[in-house]
Amino acid sequence: MQVSKYTFKGISSSRESQGWVAIELLLREQVKLSLKSFERYDLEQYLCKLKLQKNPINYRSAIALALAGKYTDSPLNLAQQLYTSLKKQLDPNLIQVQVTPPAWIDFKLTATAVEQWLEENLKQISPDSFPLFISPPNSFAEYIQRRCSSILHLGISENLISENPKLCKIPSFSNQNLLTKADWQFLAQLIATVDELERVSSGQSNEKLALSLAHAFDQFHRHCPIFDRKQSGYPLISQLRLSLIALTQAILRDPRIV
Secondary structure (H helix, E strand, C coil): CCCEEEEECCEEEEEEECCCCCHHHHHHHHHHHHCCCCCCCCCHHHCCEEEECCCCEEEEECHHHHHCCCCCCCHHHHHHHHHHHHHHHCCCCCEEEEEECCCEEEEEECHHHHHHHHHHHHCCCCCCCCCCCCCCCCCHHHHHHHHHHHHHHHHHHCCCCCCCHHHCCCCCCCCCCCCCHHHHHHHHHHHHHHHHHHHCCCCCCCHHHHHHHHHHHHHHHHHCCCCCCCCCCCCHHHHHHHHHHHHHHHHHCCCCCC
């Protein structure tokens, strides 16, 4: 996977990644930009935390509460100042910002933002990412890798997806009520996994990260049928779910996680 700049439809980061688009790091860069009127300080301990609230997906920053010890202004006033700046920086069609008492700054991702995040990360998958494995798995995560591959090859044989991941076009779900609660929960896990993978330093163990994603996929696959032609939204919902499976398999094959 090649090193690339973080990009997300007009929001970019000065940091480099190993290929995946991590929303948390993009938002952190926007918070840094909003702090130009404040003195410099270390932001690493004030990272946004991923939080799923039914639908959609939210990030929450405690930066205003952390700043309260450095300034005489109240945390809520500091949060309002940051909110004013962030609102100008972020496209409300993608990310909506609000202040929540006592002084949280919440970033609400729209369905359009999640759709674009998925599209950007599918572009990072190499053409050989749908291999068929012969050797037995050595872990549950490897077992899920193999399950993903089998499902993807069946999707190819059913003409639901292309053999080349880069040519897999996902149907729009931002204006359609296609995804279920289980779909959104798994999307949140994928986003959280990418955020964590891009945040950790090289050499750190990612076994728990792989295992968490593998268990989340297992639940997703139990509750979200792929090839049921009678389900509502077929074949669009099947193509969307296959795109999530393609990304899952690619993440589990990432050299930093295996």
